[in-house]
Amino acid sequence: MRAGTQCAIVGSAETEVGKLPGRSALQLRLEAAVKAIEDAGLDKHRIDGLVARQPMRNPQSNYSGLMSERLGIEPSYTTDISLSGAGSASMVLSAVSAIQAGICTTVLCVGGDAATAYRGQPSRGRLASEGEDFRSPFGADGAPVMYALAAQRHMYEYGTKSEQFGAVAVACRRHASLNPNAQMRTPITIQDHQSSKFIVEPFRLLDCSLVSDGAGAIIVTTAERAQDLPQPPVQALGMGNACRFSEMTYNVPITTTAAPDAARRAFRMAGVDAADVDFAELYDCFTPVVVMTLEDYGFCGKGEGGAFVESGRIELGGELPVNTHGGLLSQAHIGGMLHITEAVTQLRHQAGERQVDGARVGVVSGQCGELGIHVTLVLGADGR
Amino acid sequence: MKAAPRRPLPQVSDIETKPFWEGCARGEILLQRCLDCSAVRHPPSPICSGCLSSRLEWVPASGNATVYSFVVVHRAFHAAFEEDVPYVVAIVELEEGPHMLSNVVEVPPESVEIGMPLRVCFDCVSDEVTLPKFKPA
Numbered sequence: 107m108r109a110g111t112q113c114a115i116v117g118s119a120e121t122e123v124g125k126l127p128g129r130s131a132l133q134l135r136l137e138a139a140v141k142a143i144e145d146a147g148l149d150k151h152r153i154d155g156l157v158a159r160q161p162m163r164n165p166q167s168n169y170s171g172l173m174s175e176r177l178g179i180e181p182s183y184t185t186d187i188s189l190s191g192a193g194s195a196s197m198v199l200s201a202v203s204a205i206q207a208g209i210c211t212t213v214l215c216v217g218g219d220a221a222t223a224y225r226g227q228p229s230r231g232r233l234a235s236e237g238e239d240f241r242s243p244f245g246a247d248g249a250p251v252m253y254a255l256a257a258q259r260h261m262y263e264y265g266t267k268s269e270q271f272g273a274v275a276v277a278c279r280r281h282a283s284l285n286p287n288a289q290m291r292t293p294i295t296i297q298d299h300q301s302s303k304f305i306v307e308p309f310r311l312l313d314c315s316l317v318s319d320g321a322g323a324i325i326v327t328t329a330e331r332a333q334d335l336p337q338p339p340v341q342a343l344g345m346g347n348a349c350r351f352s353e354m355t356y357n358v359p360i361t362t363t364a365a366p367d368a369a370r371r372a373f374r375m376a377g378v379d380a381a382d383v384d385f386a387e388l389y390d391c392f393t394p395v396v397v398m399t400l401e402d403y404g405f406c407g408k409g410e411g412g413a414f415v416e417s418g419r420i421e422l423g424g425e426l427p428v429n430t431h432g433g434l435l436s437q438a439h440i441g442g443m444l445h446i447t448e449a450v451t452q453l454r455h456q457a458g459e460r461q462v463d464g465a466r467v468g469v470v471s472g473q474c475g476e477l478g479i480h481v482t483l484v485l486g487a488d489g490r
Numbered sequence: 491m492k493a494a495p496r497r498p499l500p501q502v503s504d505i506e507t508k509p510f511w512e513g514c515a516r517g518e519i520l521l522q523r524c525l526d527c528s529a530v531r532h533p534p535s536p537i538c539s540g541c542l543s544s545r546l547e548w549v550p551a552s553g554n555a556t557v558y559s560f561v562v563v564h565r566a567f568h569a570a571f572e573e574d575v576p577y578v579v580a581i582v583e584l585e586e587g588p589h590m591l592s593n594v595v596e597v598p599p600e601s602v603e604i605g606m607p608l609r610v611c612f613d614c615v616s617d618e619v620t621l622p623k624f625k626p627a
Contacts, residue, residue, distance in 0.1 A: 239500035239507060240533055243621055244593050246579045247498070248567025255581055259559040262604045307562035307576075307599075355581050355591045356533065360559065 110206035114332040114339035115198075115485070117146025117325030118450040121218065123438035124289040126319040131161050131220045134321035136176055139216050142323035147336040148212070153325070155183035155213030157200050159193040162441055163224045173216055183210040191389055192347075193217065194322075194442035195472030195481035199345050201326040211327060217443035218321020237353050249391060250306040250314055252354050252476045257308055257394040260361045264409035268308055271393035272299030273415045274428075275312045275435055278390065280421055282432025284460040289316055290436045313393040315434035322443035324450065340453045343467070344376025344484035351478035363395070363473060364480035365402035372482035378467055380404040383484075385452055385462045386426060387445035387470045390433040396420075399471055400428070403482075427462050442472045446483070453487040495569040499619050506534045509548050514620040517612055519551040521586060532588035553610035554585040555624055562599040578602050582624055596625040 119141030121134050135158075143150055156179070158169040166172075170184035183204045187193045194217050201213035241247070260266050276296060282288035294312065302311040332339035348367035351357040373379055380403060388399045397411035405426055406414040414420070420428035431437045431448035438444060449468045451457045462468075470483040502511035510533075513520035523530045524538035525545040537544050560580035566572045578594040580602070594602050595611065607627035614620045 237533070238498075239504070241591055242498035242568065243500055243615075243619075244579055244591055244623075245563060245566060245568065245571035245574060245577060246591055251561060251563065251567075251579055254561040255559045255579070258561060259604070262559070304562070304564040306579075307564060309561075353533075356589050358589075360581075 112329035113202045113205055113326055113342045114329045115324050115342065115450050116327050116332045116335045116337055116339050117142040117148065118323070118447045119145050120287055120322045120444055120447050121320050123287060123318050123320030123440065123444070125222045126220070127223065129220055129319060131163070131218060131321070132172070132176070134218045134220060134319065135173065135216050135323070138218055138321035138323035139173065139177060139214055142214065142325050145337060146325045148325065150177060150179055152212050153177070153179050153214045154181050155201060155204055155210035156181045157184075157197045157213060157215045158186050159197060159217035159441060159443070160186055160188040161219050162190060163219055163221050181210065183213065189474050189479060191391055191442055191474040192472040192479050192481045193474070194446060195470055195483050196347070198324075198326060198342060198446065198483055199347060199481065202342055202345060205326065205328060211331065213326045214323060215326065216321065216323045217441050219441065220319045221317050221439070222319050240355070248306070250309050253392040253395065254306040254309045256354060256360045256398070256477055257392070260394055260398065261308065263361055264412065266394070266397065266412035268310070269296055269300065270412035270415055271313050271397065272296045274390065274393040274396045274420070275299050277415070277418070277421045278429045278433040278435040281430050281460055282436035284422070285431050285437055288432045288437040289318055290432070309392060315391050316436070316439045318438035318440060320438050320440045322440055322447045324446055338454050338488040340450045341486040341488070342483065343378065343486045344372040344374070344482075346371030346373075346375065346482040347480070349475070349479045352475045354476035354478065357478065360477065361398065362408070363398050363402050363477040365399050365471065365473065365482065368480040368482040369403045372469070372484045376484035376486070378484060382467050383426065383469050384465045385430055385468045386428050387430065387433075387449050387468065388428055389442050389445065389471045389473045390429055390435050393435065395473065395477070396428060398477070399473070403469070422460060422462065430457065430460050430462060445470045445472070449483075449485050453485055455487075497570040497615065498568060499616065502618050506536060510534050511619065513548070513550070514612060514622050519553060519584070519610060519622050520548040521551050521584070521588060522546045523549045530586050530588060532584070532590060552585045554627065555582040555608040555610065557594065557602060557604050557606045557608060558583045558589060559604060560594060560602050580624070582608055590622070593623045594625070595623050
């Protein structure tokens with residue numbers, strides 16, 4: 107079914123999340139890395155690959171080298187991934203590719219930020235974007251603007267309602283209320299969503315994800331090596347990437363993400379289809395992204411995502427639990443890294459109160475480029 | 491009293507985009523047209539993304555457009571725009587096909603809708619910089 111060596115996630119860790127004054131991105135990332143190495147039951151010198159996500163705030167070059175040096179290891183494979191919201195899931199593609207190419211055997215993937223201290227300030231290390239000259243002078247800075255343009259068009263083309271976006275926020279909050287490591291744990295209602303203030307109309311405050319400090323790390327190795335390690339290995343069954351564009355403004359349609367191709371590729375590699383999926387951890391920088399991703403993955407028809415998310419269908423106990431940790435909307439915004447650690451926790455059946463019964467197959471999504479770049483992971487429980 | 495924060499302005503001297511901004515200063519939107527495959531494009535680029543030709547010419551657009559999508563900014567993410575809220579940011583579809591990001595002005599935000607016909611207007615913000623904006627046709 108698949109080319110190359112079967113790989114598995116054998117270590118996984120999160121730091122605490124939220125507003126953590128006095129903690130640096132490096133400190134948080136190293137804590138996550140050390141915990142993931144411990145979780146995997148590995149000597150640190152077995153780590154021969156290191157993939158670091160570029161910090162979203164104050165990006166700097168050679169972050170994987172910095173992490174390696176501070177961990178006191180000398181890997182045979184190091185690389186940095188940017189791809190903002192797709193970067194976390196993309197690290198898994200990079201790790202598996204390097205292992206299958208024979209470049210290394212055991213890869214630590216780390217992401218995390220100290221973001222809250224920078225709120226409202228320009229990022230010091232911001233990499234200039236070609237597109238800024240055609241965006242910033244029109245008062246279009248801030249991630250909500252572009253995603254709200256896509257949401258407005260989705261409402262126009264398919265009749266999607268703000269209350270349906272609200273159902274995504276409600277589901278994520280309910281799940282976060284069951285997650286001890288979540289930033290926002292007080293349940294909300296659709297009414298709360300509807301009465302939250304407009305940020306960039308049609309987005310209300312509760313359509314927008316959090317600003318968070320925290321980090322996460324995972325360790326990928328071969329399925330064969332995984333057999334000797336303490337944790338139940340989580341199989342990397344399928345992966346897919348797709349790039350349609352980097353700037354939404356100049357492309358149509360803007361109501362379809364790059365997910366259809368990414369998901370098709372990942373599902374084909376895994377030998378599964380949407381009906382086999384027990385839960386989905388979908389990148390949720392804004393609520394409509396979940397609606398569109400569900401459509402584009404084939405969990406419902408195009409334009410039917412609004413109706414699909416209603417009536418608890420994406421909540422625990424529903425047809426397809428989505429963002430069982432609370433997502434970027436309610437657990438914490440660590441760039442999607444915790445979508446992966448949560449999928450691992452679910453597939454190890456270690457999620458406690460928020461465990462999806464009998465979870466065997468989960469999907470993780472990451473996306474960036476104003477919906478234009480997408481990564482899909484299909485992960486499976488041990489013994490599949 | 492605190493000085494108002496400065497608005498972000500485009501780099502009008504960039505090699506790729508200089509003719510575009512010079513056109514705006516003269517009161518016209520210039521688009522690139524490929525001399526090999528005739529495709530018309532925006533934003534400016536060194537090559538045609540269809541046939542990869544680098545033989546591009548600048549042609550004036552009519553200035554007629556429609557709203558493809560829009561939002562109403564209630565919370566400005568750049569301090570210089572705080573005094574403008576609520577204001578409209580839109581993706582506009584030019585008559586020639588390409589899309590642009592801009593503002594819809596001279597109309598209450600609640601009256602803007604997708605498909606609304608627009609006409610370009612030029613906002614001269616400094617000696618060097620003129621921004622293309624749109625108002626109801």
